[in-house]
Amino acid sequence: MNRRFETPRAAYVHVPFCRxxxxxxxFTVIARRDDLVDRYLQALAIELASLARPREVESLYLGGGTPSHLSPAQLCELLGRLREWFVPAGSFEFTLEANPVDMLPDRLGVMREFGINRISLGIQSFLPDKLAALERDHRQPEILRALEHVRGHVGNVSIDLIFGVPGETEDCWRRDLETLIAVRPQHVSIYGLTIERGSRFFGRVRKNQLKRLDDETERAMYLTAIDTLASAGYEHYEVSNFALPGFRSRHNEAYWTGRTYEAFGPGASRFVAGRRETNHRSVVTYLRRVMAGESPVAESEQLEPEDAARERLVFALRRIEGIDKQEFLAETGFRVHDLGGPALERFVAWGLLEDTPQTLRLTRDGLVVSDALWPEFLRQ
Ligand code: SF4
Structure with a gap:
């Protein structure tokens, strides 16, 4: 069956508030505007009502921003509303992204009461200098206390770490990985720091106040992470993601395997009935539109079957097991090699992709440069 037209079994909710x-x-965030949280909760309730009837979902993901920044009472309202509209199905995964400093028993008690069963902790590093460089407000004592509380209330925890931070050395990164393994979360996401246009760091790089790490050091850091996590028993299952057996992110697997998903909140993107829609990224505009009874959608595009297949190709290649070519053809109606064309052949010849009669997958060399490959597979 073509998955583009199935009823969504996954939903994302964007909570844009940060300290x-x-x-x-x-990302779509708004800081020091907690005065807007109550209006946001009202707007979200209106947007959710567009579902018309409760939906069965296998995963629900609250991302941000910082969902854990909401007060216990606000969390209660948000989670209660979500449980009205979404009915858990299968082995339901309910994730909330959190900042370590927010992981106190009062909030965690509310999360557990409403069925949150996975916390994604934005730790980024265990090292004080690196955390200071990233402008994060937690340090190792808060992290360890957060882990203890999360384990006591929810159990299942994922940790995000960043590498390639200005001033970071390979030795720093190794120490971060050693500490990570010592605290042994069920799931790990690692990201090279990207400094996007529009962020404050971007301006500082242009003024030579910040220096990006060179590609060779970043490459070495990424490979060190792969090897260190593999030897500690983590399965590398997607370019940036690692899990102990049985703890892959089911919600993200829905994205990577071409499933449809609902989404709510400012800047949130949904993929339903072959159409990609993205809500307005400005929190204020989102609130104004929804409260006035208008659609929050800022961008909407009905994907042509070929474009949908190309996106599917890229997402599937991000998974370490790669693409089953027959399955891909059956699901999308397109052959992997017809879509990939000469670029695919070139990447195979360069040793970046491994091509067998059944599968196509990234090699170790391909993993390191994967972001540079994807534009070649998408129609410009
Ligand atoms: S990095 Fe995380 S905590 Fe910092 S502003 Fe962005 S969403 Fe908020």
Missing amino acids: HHCGYCN
């Missing part, structure tokens, strides 16, 4: 706007961040 502080970190200099490298280019």
